[in-house]
Amino acid sequence: MLERHAAGDALPSILSEVLAALALPPDAGERLTVTGAENLPSCFPVTALATAAIGAAGLAVSELLGLFGHAPDVRVDRHLASAWFGTSLRPCGWTIPAAWDPIAGDYRTADGWIRLHTNAPHHRAAALAVLDCPGERDTVAAALAGKAAEPLEAAILRAGGCAAAMRSPEAWQRLDQGQAVRVEPLVSIAAMSGHRPSLWRPDPARPLAGIRVLDLTRILAGPVATRFLAGLGAEVLRIDPPGWNEPSLAPDITLGKRCTRLDLHRAADRRQFETLLAEADILVHGYRPGALDRVGYGEAGRRVLNPDLIDVALCAYGWTGPWAGRRGFDSLVQMATGIAAAGQRWKMADRPVPLPVQALDHATGYLMAAASLRGLIARLRDGQAVTAKLSLARTAGLLTDHAGGAPGSAFSGYQDRDFAPEIEHTAWGHALRLHGLVRIDGAPLRWDRPACALGSTEAAQVRHFAGAPFSGASTRPEEVRHGR
Secondary structure, eight states, rough: OOOOTTTTHHHHHHHHHHHHHHTTOOGGGGGGGEOOOOOSSSSSOHHHHHHHHHHHHHHHHHHHHTTSSSSOOEEHHHHHHHHHOOOOOOEEESOOSSSSOOTTTEEETTEEEEEEEOSSSHHHHHHHHHSOOOOOOHHHHHHHTTHHHHHHHHHHHHHTOEEEEEEOOHHHHHSSSHHHTTSSOOOEEEEEOOSSSSOOOBBBBBBBTTEEEEOOOTTTHHHHHHHHHTTTTEEEEEEEEOOOOOTTTTHHHHHHEEEEEETSSHHHHHHHHHHHHHHHHHEEEEEOHHHHHHHOOOHEEEEEETTEEEEEEEEEEEEESTTTOOOHHHHHHHHHHTTTHHHHHHHTOSSSOOOOHHHHHHHHHHHHHHHHHHHHHHHHHHHHEEEEEHHHHHHHHHHHTTTTOOOOOBBOOGGGGGGGGSEEEOOSEEEEEOSSSOEEETOOOOOOOOOOOTSOOOOOOOOOOSSSSTTOOOOOOOHHTTOO
């Protein structure tokens, strides 16, 4: 790394672990320059994690470009890294909807705390069915107050909801699931021989021009990953099921993408999806383990449709152990893995203290982007097709392994100078966007499309990646772009 760090800074060791997990050369870090000394307030090195994850994604771009020429230097600013782990958008004259459903949040129980995640209507309905009470915060609190946290957690999950009892770090480590996640790799990468040689080559100024990404992810890590890939020039198509919305997040994370809807229970939509999957270079998905299998698109089936696919998958609680397949989100994983309890101790508070940002989501997102780039490297260098698997719980382990006070000054908050002067004409109104989260010499991040609403592109208009209206700016012939 091209900068000296304060004693006790976790950044060098976190970055070293990340580069090793991605099978990137250890000396790749020498091309990274980190500026600034700010840190988000936490008993964990959140800004160091942010800087390392973003830096690793930038270094993966550098490695990709280095296959055919000079590997450019990469620069990350700690202040901007912290800011991008919050929100990248500043609306001009409009307001982003509230991030949380009115009854979502932490509640005291008879023996501790539990967190309900009720932003999705069916998750809210499941929690209220178990509690047998109206959907008002006071009545929910009263229904929870006399009951034990872990049985409530189990009941809500059985009903199809989302909840997590607060556990201490020690309790998580003793738990079967904690032990299972502990031995999982941070990024599990498996490679097999591809079936077609790739004639695609990265453009030094627009590294992913001509690469087609199918995005089957929702809140929040996967959309962060594909937003980064779009900033490098990839064509990203996000697919959601009918009725799914993320009103508080879409303005932030649909930047650079097209968004459509398909119902994989309908024959016509399945045919369309299979065509898109067969044409994709990269699939990024965040369904629970086994979910795609149940609709006929398990890992083996995806490989039949596209043997050369770079397949990058995310789950909440890990890929092994009794909780593999459990519904979860960043805030719930923080409760389950001891992060919120450690924050409570650190702050000497009377309630759970989560991280100041959804750091597990964001960090895992940039690791997913780096894994996607690592897949392209394997395709071009070794003729391999890569599958990568990550989880929020394993990223939590990376963070908690480096618990301790962070040196340097506190994060100074969002400043006017943090935002690029160009106006982005989003689907909701004008907005400003933060300056780029990483600087890659000669290849600045640039998004060709403003943020759009989910489902804003009619499915009939995206029968194929190639051809109007979804085609990207690349004019390279299909045979050159995809080695056919």
